[in-house]
Amino acid sequence: MDIVMQQVLPLPLKDKLLKKPSDVWNTSRVFGQGKWIKIKAPSGTGKTTLVHMLYRLRHDYEGRISWGDHLLTSITAAGLASLRQQKISIVFQDLRLFPHLTARENIELKRVLQTPYYNTEMIDEMAEELGITHILHQRAGLCSYGEQQRVAIIRSLMQPFEWLIMDEPFSHLDRANTAKAVALIARECSKRKAGMVITDLDEDQHFAYTDELTL
Numbered sequence: 001m002d003i004v005m006q007q008v009l010p011l012p013l014k015d016k017l018l019k020k021p022s023d024v025w026n027t028s029r030v031f032g033q034g035k036w037i038k039i040k041a042p043s044g045t046g047k048t049t050l051v052h053m054l055y056r057l058r059h060d061y062e063g064r065i066s067w068g069d070h071l072l073t074s075i076t077a078a079g080l081a082s083l084r085q086q087k088i089s090i091v092f093q094d095l096r097l098f099p100h101l102t103a104r105e106n107i108e109l110k111r112v113l114q115t116p117y118y119n120t121e122m123i124d125e126m127a128e129e130l131g132i133t134h135i136l137h138q139r140a141g142l143c144s145y146g147e148q149q150r151v152a153i154i155r156s157l158m159q160p161f162e163w164l165i166m167d168e169p170f171s172h173l174d175r176a177n178t179a180k181a182v183a184l185i186a187r188e189c190s191k192r193k194a195g196m197v198i199t200d201l202d203e204d205q206h207f208a209y210t211d212e213l214t215l
């Protein structure tokens with residue numbers, strides 16, 4: 001499934017964005033299936049706005065965004081839920097874990113939302129790989145932000161997907177833990193032949209990007 005953006009401009013930022021060139025805003029852009037796309041921009045310039053539009057959390061924009069044949073402004077609630085369960089997964093910048101559930105419960109909830117893609121043992125394997133086995137039983141709200149970030153990454157990998165959207169997913173991880181998370185994500189995307197859209201402030205070489213765009 002391609003993600004297509006046509007002349008998209010967020011209404012609250014329209015005047016500001018029209019004043020500078022962009023690889024993404026107010027242009028036609030096709031994110032072809034399986035591409036690994038990096039979107040770079042300084043703080044406060046619209047990365048989270050874009051991610052929320054791509055995931056259809058907000059639709060206060062001009063232009064058109066489609067997931068395959070589905071135009072996001074006219075998709076039904078049932079269609080949206082189904083595509084989010086089967087085709088598009090996400091790591092939010094603000095993570096959106098349930099703070100009163102344990103780390104494991106947060107991940108498990110996602111795992112069982114659809115016909116499980118993985119069995120529950122995979123949670124332990126991924127937690128071990130990312131070094132968070134010891135906090136799986138802990139309430140998510142008590143975990144450090146870096147621990148929560150790794151929980152959110154594992155949660156995003158518990159479902160099938162064609163696209164993984166990530167909004168500054170390593171912002172609270174040190175270099176060694178970032179490398180572990182990158183290896184896991186790259187493996188899981190490759191296994192599914194999935195694309196990714198990842199935002200960050202600066203250039204990086206975490207993944208073998210097919211496209212590097214400036215917002």
Ligand SMILES: Nc1ncnc2c1ncn2[C@@H]1O[C@H](COP(=O)(O)OP(=O)(O)OP(=O)(O)O)[C@@H](O)[C@H]1O
Nearest residue numbers: 012013041042043044045046047048049050093201
């Ligand atoms: N609904 C809205 N109304 C007015 N301004 C908004 C709205 N939504 C976002 N903005 C503004 O748009 C700008 C971009 O915000 P956004 O969170 O997308 O940036 P960002 O690039 O993700 O930032 P950061 O790197 O700090 O996370 C900010 O100045 C924000 O205040």
